[in-house]
Amino acid sequence: MSSKAFGNFVIRAYLVIFLLFMLLPLVVMGGAALNDSRMPSVYPWVGFTGQWFSDLWNDQVMWGAIRNTLIVAVCVVGISVPIGTAGAILLNSVKPNVRSFIYGFMVAPILTPGAVIGISTLLFWNNFHVSAGLHLSVLGQVSFIAAYVMLLVLARLQSFDPGLEEAALDLGANHGQVMRRILIPHLYPAIGAGALIAFFQSVENYNITLFTRGNSQTLTVYVGSKIRSGITPTINALALIFIVLTVIAAITYEILRRREQARQALIKIEDE
């Protein structure tokens, strides 16, 4: 075996090990949802059960937490998408030195630990006698999630031709029409991706929510308190549902992607 072939073998073996490292824990966690043992584990395997799913179904607190999580996520999307989009458009039309100054403040929340954002949000609104609650979780989450939206929209703006706006203005369109008919449609893919990322970032957020939530529960906080106090395999049942949904989404995406690829290849052949 030549040294190059050997190197190739090593890196491929490493890739497989890395994939197993990333995916096997999910298999273990999902498997424990089906094991008839009080402590969540796959070893020793006691027997197959669906009990943890029915326990989960009957867990009223969890349903409340899921409802809160969804409310927060929808609010975060609703606030952070307009803010992030406005920030990106603004950034794109100011002078370079102002631009890098504002840019620094915009990306700072991404590089700030969630605990710090959570505590500073709590203290700031406390000054105005706004007490902790999910409304503060929304504001805390928006502060860094808006930055993700901003970065996505800003990247999309690079491929925008400002000449189109000029042309529309020259032809008598008003400013609202330019925005609605020309700029925003061009930004749709970025806005859509931004909304999706904002939603999932919000659902999975723990640190900011923990410090700002007051007495309300969100799903991550509820799962966190369950892990600390009484662990039961109902968490695994929840995890298995999450994993299955993610895998279904991933497979659907992959099938659509391959189909699109095949279609593109076909178009290419027909052109020739």
Added chain:
Amino acid sequence: MGELFRRYGYGLSITMVGLTAFWLLMLVVIPNLVLFEFSFKPYLPVVDLGGPKDVYSLKNYETFLNSPIHITIFWKTVLYSSLVTLTCLVLSYPLAYFLSKVCRPANAPTIFLLLLIPLWVSEILRSFAWFIILAFQGPLNALLLGLHVIHDPIRWLSGFNGVIIGLIYSYVLFMLFPIYNAISSLDTNQVEAAQDLGSSMWRTHWRVVIPHSKPGIASGCVMVFMLCAGSVIVPSTLASTNSRWFTEIIQQWMFEGLDWNTGAAYAFLLLVLCILFVSIVMRVLNVRLVDIAK
């Protein structure tokens, strides 16, 4: 600014400026200033607020400096976060290079999709998975005993073992993706030219690939370090009493002591730590903030 008004008119421009100002002032800048101010005030009952005792002092920071335990925990958090960051870098770089330059381009998206599955399953469930795996009578010990690799089960969850494994698992992808993006933008001809001119594999990486991927490396290091040092979930799931994390002390002040002032001081220390780390990485790798946050 004039450019903005000319393009979008006054109404729309003012709306956009207003939204951005709300974000940057009310959600980012002023809350952090309030945090800073709050950390210099004493913790007082409501009646004493605004009274003679309500003066600025360094007392909350002195609490930290006078507590050897908290200082030790702070340094251990720094040490183990740096260790995890370095490990993630070493684990990610070869993989990022392989995925962007060696493997067939058609396969890379499929592999990324597989890697994204744990990322979509939430962070808290990811560390819970390791809680199960690393349990004293859990599957990992059973496997290792079965393979005769070890003779006695290992207490993975005492000490920092569990936290380190959990942090690497949770955040390694935040290193892999930026480095992959950076290497992808390198023209493969440059790598081939170096090889044709007789450069060894190590030298090609050291002189061509790594310099080009510096922004990605910087971005990955900053993200992973910040996420580790600020992690709340992983230590609270996988740490034990002899391996506490700095964020756990902050939580203690906020929730158990109900002393928000000292909590603010400790949170501010964490913020300073992250700012320092960002500036060190920017200085050492000679990159700008624009390159890091993309």
